Amino acid sequence: MRGQKTPSSSSSSSSSWFSHFCSSALRTKPVNSPLDTVLVSRNSTDALVRRLGLLDLILIGVGASIGAGIFVVTGTVARDAGPGVTCSFILAGLSCVLNALCYAELASRLPAVVGGAYLYAYSAFNELTAFLVFGQLMIDYHIGAASIARSLASYVVTILEMFPVFKDNIPSWIGHGGEEFFGGTLSINLLAPFLLALLTVILCLGVGESSIVNSFMTVLKVIIVIIVIFVGAFEVDVSNWSPFAPHGVKEILTGATIVFFAYVGFDAVANSAEESRRPQRDLPLAIIGSLLICIALYIGVCLVITGMVPYYLLGEDAPLAEAFSSKGLKFVSILISIGAVAGLTTTLLVGLYVQSRLYLGLGRDGLLPSLFSKVHPTRHTPIHSQVWVGIVAGALGGLFNVHMLSHILSVGALTGCRQVILLFQHAS
Numbered sequence: 001m002r003g004q005k006t007p008s009s010s011s012s013s014s015s016s017w018f019s020h021f022c023s024s025a026l027r028t029k030p031v032n033s034p035l036d037t038v039l040v041s042r043n044s045t046d047a048l049v050r051r052l053g054l055l056d057l058i059l060i061g062v063g064a065s066i067g068a069g070i071f072v073v074t075g076t077v078a079r080d081a082g083p084g085v086t087c088s089f090i091l092a093g094l095s096c097v098l099n100a101l102c103y104a105e106l107a108s109r110l111p112a113v114v115g116g117a118y119l120y121a122y123s124a125f126n127e128l129t130a131f132l133v134f135g136q137l138m139i140d141y142h143i144g145a146a147s148i149a150r151s152l153a154s155y156v157v158t159i160l161e162m163f164p165v166f167k168d169n170i171p172s173w174i175g176h177g178g179e180e181f182f183g184g185t186l187s188i189n190l191l192a193p194f195l196l197a198l199l200t201v202i203l204c205l206g207v208g209e210s211s212i213v214n215s216f217m218t219v220l221k222v223i224i225v226i227i228v229i230f231v232g233a234f235e236v237d238v239s240n241w242s243p244f245a246p247h248g249v250k251e252i253l254t255g256a257t258i259v260f261f262a263y264v265g266f267d268a269v270a271n272s273a274e275e276s277r278r279p280q281r282d283l284p285l286a287i288i289g290s291l292l293i294c295i296a297l298y299i300g301v302c303l304v305i306t307g308m309v310p311y312y313l314l315g316e317d318a319p320l321a322e323a324f325s326s327k328g329l330k331f332v333s334i335l336i337s338i339g340a341v342a343g344l345t346t347t348l349l350v351g352l353y354v355q356s357r358l359y360l361g362l363g364r365d366g367l368l369p370s371l372f373s374k375v376h377p378t379r380h381t382p383i384h385s386q387v388w389v390g391i392v393a394g395a396l397g398g399l400f401n402v403h404m405l406s407h408i409l410s411v412g413a414l415t416g417c418r419q420v421i422l423l424f425q426h427a428s
């Protein structure tokens, strides 16, 4: 009878289930799989649309990488490492360059479809490894998006409070932090999900529209960082740079592991493969180019902040802004707040974008329900994946505060980059 199994049939079916699981888990995606070949051809209706040029891709990389890190981490690490924080950023930058070279090589060697590190793992190792890479990336991206949305909500409220109408009128469930329940385990905030919904709508509209918003915000924040470096350079007192490493090499190395966070993001370019006009040429250039831009800007900010104020006098919460305020340059502090809003907005926008493309890749490969593989016929965006990603981030960002969310984040990001280096070694 159907559905009723004898003990021996159930054990043979469980062994066949297990062997099926093992053979699926261990299969590798062929480098030129038939589906990928169709998707790479420009006239497939299921494919995304190839609209992004080299500059768009570089701005995606810079947009994803420069967030709050540059305005906060530079100062907080400088408090321990002294002016040697510059070396921490150089060391972390160099290790990222090695990682970026792996990404660049894999991006130009494999078919130009969505997937990034997940696709590389699937081609170099097997389905199970690829799925684990996806899982790790999702923890990082989902939690990252939620906590960035919370920080962004807090910055937006700070800016709103500059207007007398809003001063002291914004309730806690919209304002900084949130309305706390169960001893702070839950912290309700509605502005974070609202901002996520807004960005999700932009992303659903089309990659061209999203790229315009990203490019505008990224150029704005880069200009602000350049102004900060330029104005700060006139306030530098070189005597603040000596001793350069007051607490020795150990603090510089420890600092390098912390500032690594500031570089996370350039890998987003690899996920734009299917929307790039000339992926084989542009992806490697954009990955390396965006990382070099970040390294240059970070070094500039480090030298300025440690040259302006003795490292032991730097503030804890907003060190860069406080350094400028202490020199009577209040307008630069306001610019830094605007830069932080632009920075957080682009890291969030690109993060949501990358997540949806990963879901799309897994949907196509049959590792997630086929719903995730749908592409909107006129907008050419993976609309279901995009909305799903927005809902998950919105729920997390609406219910938990940054403190709860941020601890898991750095660990996830660091292990993700390590995986790509391993993948490259294996693929070679």
Ligand SMILES: NC(=[NH2+])NCCC[C@H](N)C(=O)O
Pocket (backbone or CB within 6 Å): 064, 065, 066, 067, 068, 069, 070, 140, 141, 144, 261, 262, 263, 264, 265, 347, 351, 409, 413
């Ligand atoms: N996937 C991520 N964890 N993204 C977070 C990027 C953070 C960014 N590098 C910053 O300095 O703010």
